[in-house]
Amino acid sequence: xxxxxxxxxxxxxxxxxxxxxxxxxxxxxxxxxxxxxxxxxxxxxxxxxxxxxxxxxxxxxxxxxxxxxxxxxxxxxxxxxxxxxxxxxxxxxxxxxxxxxxxxxxxxxxxxxxxxxxxxxxxxxxxxxxxxxxxxxxxxxxxxxxxxxxxxxxxxxxxxxxxxxxxxxxxxxxxxxxxxxxxxxxxxxxxxxxxxxxxxxxxxxxxxxxxxxxxxxxxxxxxxxxxxxxxxxxxxxxxxxxxxxxxxxxxxxxxxxxxx
Amino acid sequence: xxxxxxxxxxxxxxxxxxxxxxxxxxxxxxxxxxxxxxxxxxxxxxxxxxxxxxxxxxxxxxxxxxxxxxxxxxxxxxxxxxxxxxxxxxxxxxxxxxxxxxxxxxxxxxxxxxxxxxxxxxxxxxxxxxxxxxxxxxxxxxxxxxxxxxxxxxxxxxxxxxxxxxxxxxxxxxxxxxxxxxxxxxxxxxxxxxxxxxxxxxxxxxxxxxxxxxxxxxxxxxxxxxxxxxxxxxxxxxxxxxxxxxxxxxxxxxx
Numbered sequence: 001x002x003x004x005x006x007x008x009x010x011x012x013x014x015x016x017x018x019x020x021x022x023x024x025x026x027x028x029x030x031x032x033x034x035x036x037x038x039x040x041x042x043x044x045x046x047x048x049x050x051x052x053x054x055x056x057x058x059x060x061x062x063x064x065x066x067x068x069x070x071x072x073x074x075x076x077x078x079x080x081x082x083x084x085x086x087x088x089x090x091x092x093x094x095x096x097x098x099x100x101x102x103x104x105x106x107x108x109x110x111x112x113x114x115x116x117x118x119x120x121x122x123x124x125x126x127x128x129x130x131x132x133x134x135x136x137x138x139x140x141x142x143x144x145x146x147x148x149x150x151x152x153x154x155x156x157x158x159x160x161x162x163x164x165x166x167x168x169x170x171x172x173x174x175x176x177x178x179x180x181x182x183x184x185x186x187x188x189x190x191x192x193x194x195x196x197x198x199x200x201x202x203x204x205x206x207x208x209x210x211x212x213x214x215x216x217x218x219x220x221x222x223x224x225x226x227x228x229x230x231x232x233x234x235x236x237x238x239x240x241x242x243x244x245x246x247x248x249x250x251x252x253x254x255x256x257x258x259x260x
Numbered sequence: 261x262x263x264x265x266x267x268x269x270x271x272x273x274x275x276x277x278x279x280x281x282x283x284x285x286x287x288x289x290x291x292x293x294x295x296x297x298x299x300x301x302x303x304x305x306x307x308x309x310x311x312x313x314x315x316x317x318x319x320x321x322x323x324x325x326x327x328x329x330x331x332x333x334x335x336x337x338x339x340x341x342x343x344x345x346x347x348x349x350x351x352x353x354x355x356x357x358x359x360x361x362x363x364x365x366x367x368x369x370x371x372x373x374x375x376x377x378x379x380x381x382x383x384x385x386x387x388x389x390x391x392x393x394x395x396x397x398x399x400x401x402x403x404x405x406x407x408x409x410x411x412x413x414x415x416x417x418x419x420x421x422x423x424x425x426x427x428x429x430x431x432x433x434x435x436x437x438x439x440x441x442x443x444x445x446x447x448x449x450x451x452x453x454x455x456x457x458x459x460x461x462x463x464x465x466x467x468x469x470x471x472x473x474x475x476x477x478x479x480x481x482x483x484x485x486x487x488x489x490x491x492x493x494x495x496x497x498x499x500x501x502x503x504x505x506x507x508x509x510x511x512x513x514x515x
Contacts, residue, residue: 010382017379018365025367097362098380099337167286254340258276 011101019111041120045071045127052188061131068124069220070187070213073146076117077153078178083109084157085164085174092260102253103246106161110154117146128220138219141226145215148231148238152212155241162248165259185209186217208237266352266432266463267312267335272344274305274330274487304330305341306487312465314352317458319474319495320467321502322484328467331484332358332434335465352463355381355430360438361421366410370401370420373409377424391428398423398453419446426453432463439468475499 027036048071049064084106088095091105121142163170182188185207194201204210211233218226277300305327312318320328333339334346336356348354356362363380364373374395378388396405399419401412409417418438426433433454439447451473458464458477468474474481474495481498483491491498 010379013379013384014376017376017385021365021368021372021376025365028367094363094380095338097338097358098356100380167289169285169287257339 008101008104011104012107014100015104015107015111019108019115022108022112023115037116037119038123038126041072041075041116042123042127045124065128065132066190066217066221067188068127069216072117072120072124073149073212073216074182074185074187074209075120076113076146077149078182079113079116080110080150080153081157081160081174081178083113084154085160085171087157088161088165088256089168089260096257096260102249102256106154106158106249109157110150114150132220134223136219136223138223138225141219142216145219145226148215148234149212151235151238151242152208155238155243155245158245158249159241162245162252165252165256181209185213187213208233212237264314264349265311265347266314266316266349267310268347269308269310269334270345270347272305272308272334272341272346273303274327274334274339275301275303275342277301303487305334307344308487308489310482310489310492312463314349314463315461316463316465316480317478318465319478319481320465320484321469321471321474321481321498322490325486326484327487328484329358329436330487332356332436332465332467336434353382353429353431354434355425355432356434357422357425357438358434358436360418361409364409364417364421367408369407370399370405370409370412373420374424377421378428381425381428383428387428395420395423395427398427398449415443415446422450422453426457430457430462432465433457434465436467437469471499471502 027033030036032039045064045068049060049067052067053060053063087105087109088102091100094100095102095105160170160174184203186204187209191201191204191210194204211230214230215226215234218224218230308331320331322328330339334341336354336358338356338358361373361377363377365376368376371392374392375385375388379385396402399416399422401416401420404412404416409420412420422438435454439450454464455477466474466478478495480493481491481495482489483498483502491501
């Protein structure tokens, strides 16, 4: 039963085919069409870095590279959590009429967001051509760096999707937690603004996103490899969340119909 | 081959909570838990046991709210029953036609929707593209197949949806009152196609309000009433019993 629902081939095919057609139709009626996939994140990043470099009085080029390196995966994380959270309830039009695996819509959202992440990453690298000086071999780990982010996001998204199916008021709560996580994590500010030994510095050591962000900040901004610790902690959180998410969906899937 | 079981339902019940609308928020859920409120439940299906064999042609009748559509949704795995056990022959390709054009996306073309809808029915892309010409021919959409389906008339929409469901390789067809959509010509075309499939040995389960249609097409009728099986058997006998019950109801109303 477990395997049957998780690897239901037609549902995987559907998630993929539906994602392709959604990506294709998203900008179908706009003049710039497909280019918007790159322009939209690029404009966002430029505006944000302009604002924050003024507020922080930092060297804009340097700060922009630092900021983009972890902000692009964070935007992906947030998008995946938010869209998977709603995916089962929003899939009502199909789920109530025809059998699809309860993972079909979450997987569909993950695929779409992953493509959007890829486009944003490409936009960021186009900006880096103008901003960044220290290009290094370390960039080759980035395709692996995104994996724990994807696992963690999908896992939290699935946990949220189960809760949201039964309790529609969890959405603002999740939103709040995401905002809190973002502003306490070293994505907007560099972790070295706190001196060693201070409480803030020690709290940062407990923040999962300190480790996840490092997987991008180190190769892109510092031109170095992430440490073994950072890999292990990031993958640990990711895998744990994903397993919990899959477990919860499987446990409650038989009740979804009655609450959609 | 003929006597293999496709579906075996054992004591299936489906219960819906009457006030589940209110319980969709955390606040309400905690509140009612604290107060100890138990919501009322209605039984859409009540302790149903049935066996459906390969090649069977079954009609399901009953008044609105008798549980016909719920039963079909249990057969197609959309609803997990609250109680009971269901055994399926997983090798059989079950095609649900509970509504024409489930999964159609308004912005996509007819062709793109064929793929999406076909994939949902469990076919591979290759199986669909191999049959694409037949689907287009049956649905008579030659010039329009690459237009978005939102520009289709309801007849075009229904023809396409019916063609996808029946053209590829269905082994079990579960049909819920869908022939009423198109015009007379379309209806006849659908019925001819259904008869061909039935002659080929496709297992079919119909829900329809047209009793004459069911009596002529099916070898077995099932009469549902308030979620329970009232009668199960020979179409002619069952149809007259069903008609009598309806006319006696009418008499009561008149008095």
